Amino acid sequence: MASSILVVGEVGEGGLAPITKEMLGAARRLSADGSVGCALIGSGVEAHAQSAIAHGADEVFVVDDAALAEYNADTYLQAMLKVAEQASAPVILFGQTNLGRDLAPRLAFRLETGVIMDTIELAMEGGRLHGTRPCYGGNARAVHVVNADPQVATVRAKSQEPAIEDSSRQGQVTNVDAAIDQSAIRVKVTSRSGVSAEGVRLEDADVVVSGGRGLGGPENFDVIEELATVLGAAVGASRAVCDLEWRPVSDQVGLTGKVVSPTLYIAVAISGASQHMAGCSGSKNIVAINKDADANIFKASRFGIAEDYATIMKPLIEAVKQEKGA
Amino acid sequence: MHIVVCVKQVPDWDIPPSSFKIDESLKQVVPPPGVVDVPSQFDMIGVEAAMLLKDEAPDTKVTIMSMGPEAVQDTIKKSLAMGGDEGLLLNDTLFEDLDWYQLALVLSTAIKKLESVDLVICGRQAVDWDMGVAGSGIAELLGWPALTIGKSIKVNDGTLVLERVLMDGFETVEAQLPAVATISNELGEPRYPKLQQIMQVKKKQVTVWSAADLGLDDSQLGADARKMTLERLYVPVTAVECEFMEGDTPEEKAQNLAKKLAEAKLI
Numbered sequence A: 001m002a003s004s005i006l007v008v009g010e011v012g013e014g015g016l017a018p019i020t021k022e023m024l025g026a027a028r029r030l031s032a033d034g035s036v037g038c039a040l041i042g043s044g045v046e047a048h049a050q051s052a053i054a055h056g057a058d059e060v061f062v063v064d065d066a067a068l069a070e071y072n073a074d075t076y077l078q079a080m081l082k083v084a085e086q087a088s089a090p091v092i093l094f095g096q097t098n099l100g101r102d103l104a105p106r107l108a109f110r111l112e113t114g115v116i117m118d119t120i121e122l123a124m125e126g127g128r129l130h131g132t133r134p135c136y137g138g139n140a141r142a143v144h145v146v147n148a149d150p151q152v153a154t155v156r157a158k159s160q161e162p163a164i165e166d167s168s169r170q171g172q173v174t175n176v177d178a179a180i181d182q183s184a185i186r187v188k189v190t191s192r193s194g195v196s197a198e199g200v201r202l203e204d205a206d207v208v209v210s211g212g213r214g215l216g217g218p219e220n221f222d223v224i225e226e227l228a229t230v231l232g233a234a235v236g237a238s239r240a241v242c243d244l245e246w247r248p249v250s251d252q253v254g255l256t257g258k259v260v261s262p263t264l265y266i267a268v269a270i271s272g273a274s275q276h277m278a279g280c281s282g283s284k285n286i287v288a289i290n291k292d293a294d295a296n297i298f299k300a301s302r303f304g305i306a307e308d309y310a311t312i313m314k315p316l317i318e319a320v321k322q323e324k325g326a
Numbered sequence B: 001m002h003i004v005v006c007v008k009q010v011p012d013w014d015i016p017p018s019s020f021k022i023d024e025s026l027k028q029v030v031p032p033p034g035v036v037d038v039p040s041q042f043d044m045i046g047v048e049a050a051m052l053l054k055d056e057a058p059d060t061k062v063t064i065m066s067m068g069p070e071a072v073q074d075t076i077k078k079s080l081a082m083g084g085d086e087g088l089l090l091n092d093t094l095f096e097d098l099d100w101y102q103l104a105l106v107l108s109t110a111i112k113k114l115e116s117v118d119l120v121i122c123g124r125q126a127v128d129w130d131m132g133v134a135g136s137g138i139a140e141l142l143g144w145p146a147l148t149i150g151k152s153i154k155v156n157d158g159t160l161v162l163e164r165v166l167m168d169g170f171e172t173v174e175a176q177l178p179a180v181a182t183i184s185n186e187l188g189e190p191r192y193p194k195l196q197q198i199m200q201v202k203k204k205q206v207t208v209w210s211a212a213d214l215g216l217d218d219s220q221l222g223a224d225a226r227k228m229t230l231e232r233l234y235v236p237v238t239a240v241e242c243e244f245m246e247g248d249t250p251e252e253k254a255q256n257l258a259k260k261l262a263e264a265k266l267i
């Protein structure tokens, strides 16, 4: 059975990654009556095939091999090429993740086709995938079509609705032999260090409090952290702050940092450059505190205070505590 | 060692979002009057990466390569002022409207023609389309490994070592040269050229190659050979009206905000 759309799945600590479920949801919607395939590449991933089916896959292509335990562009590309051939899907979707942003272009160029990175909207028109993506630092949107097959795209986290899980759904599991060609492995991963976030993960948080360069120094993040603690929020930062090493790179929100879409995003002393907004404009409510009433951040904000953060933050923390206590 | 740094010239990104304009019928950005194009930010960090390698191994030759109109000489010159040895401009009307496959084809063909290139450095993404694929594309078309989104770069005995920025951490990867590396802002700011270096730029050679010089023609670079097309380019509408908190004191404003947030059930 050939799939009409192949989703390249990823497995995390809690099972099938949220982005994979979202892509399966999108694939179901886009493929109409067609068959949705899901690739699971890794070690010990077969256990998640049923979950992929419950989330919308009709056929799961499992490449389960100890050699695939960790991502390596060369081994994963080999595995992907095998799955792509078996599934022969005209559309292949990756998540815009560590894996997708590295592997999707490699696969597309290897197969002499095009790739649309970091799409936020997907539509099928006349059998071709139309992918909408932010560009020009978040100032513009572009809609691209890939004229060759397979049409490869990466999909931004939280841009698509997952399908409702249905554990009674039936599907087929196909094992694909990795048969890794050792001689084609040129890249060696020698170390990997994860930043394990304490508390809420920034990209999953329902409330985010972010600080910018206007805070003047890393020590002044104490008010950001305090407000975040009171709200049960995650802490984010602008790139200016991360480049200055006031905060770790993993806190960066924006075009080249994390994309967050919380219910409430509080931006303190952040100017609201388009590249920052690229990471937070999906927030349902933005609140800005900035001493410059003309700052761009206010143009995207529902509520604002045009004041020095230093005079506002302590009273705000107190007032929020009171409201929450009330 | 011979390093090629791929640099692109793009519309100035450092303009207020309110002056960002698009001509939807041409599917093009319209820069504000008097605002000229600038080097793509990550590409200058790519030049910096090459210079750091040259600092370590002074006999390294750094070629600055850019595909675009004559005006991209500006970006080539800025890169040469940072310490690049030679420039290479890929200029042809056939290069004007390419997709990323064709872009990678042009750049990789030029790299082959240069011969004896050990390392190609690209930005993690060009600061116009933010696509982030050309580096991997060049690598695929050359049959070389691609190590992407680097925050530090080293070459030890013919092995490229790149520390990569992941979404939640870092990893160190290595591969034998020849290889392609893409560079991110975490590497650090590009160096400022010294006055003397700026003076020397005129003496540096900038070679110009056309499509014919690369043995490429319309059959590869024409519209029919495109693997991707741009259907539409537009500015998204964001209509949010900001409600500024009133109050005579910061305390009052803070309390009003907390009240509003509670009313809206956001806290």
Ligand SMILES: Cc1cc2nc3c(=O)[nH]c(=O)nc-3n(C[C@H](O)[C@H](O)[C@H](O)COP(=O)(O)OP(=O)(O)OC[C@H]3O[C@@H](n4cnc5c(N)ncnc54)[C@H](O)[C@@H]3O)c2cc1C
Binding pocket: A137, A211, A212, A213, A214, A215, A237, A238, A239, A240, A241, A252, A253, A254, A255, A256, A257, A258, A268, A269, A270, A271, A272, A273, A274, A275, A276, A279, A289, A290, A291, A292, A295, A307, A308, A309, A310, B013, B041, B127
């Ligand atoms: C290709 C590219 C990618 C980028 N990617 C990202 C990205 O992923 N994320 C990102 O954030 N940026 C990114 N940037 C950088 C972006 O363009 C801005 O430079 C950056 O977001 C600015 O950070 P900032 O708002 O903290 O600092 P600034 O621009 O310096 O703004 C500081 C703000 O603080 C206010 N302020 C100062 N003092 C006070 C005070 N006492 N009280 C209250 N307010 C005060 C000021 O009015 C100002 O608005 C990118 C840029 C490029 C070119």
Ligand SMILES: Nc1ncnc2c1ncn2[C@@H]1O[C@H](COP(=O)(O)O)[C@@H](O)[C@H]1O
Binding pocket: B005, B006, B007, B008, B009, B040, B042, B043, B046, B065, B066, B067, B068, B100, B103, B107, B121, B122, B123, B124, B125, B126, B127, B129, B130, B131, B132, B133, B134, B135
């Ligand atoms: N016209 C060009 N000339 C030279 N290098 C380019 C050009 N376009 C893209 N590149 C290189 O490819 C990288 C990634 O571009 P992109 O895939 O378009 O985001 C850039 O950072 C440059 O290093």
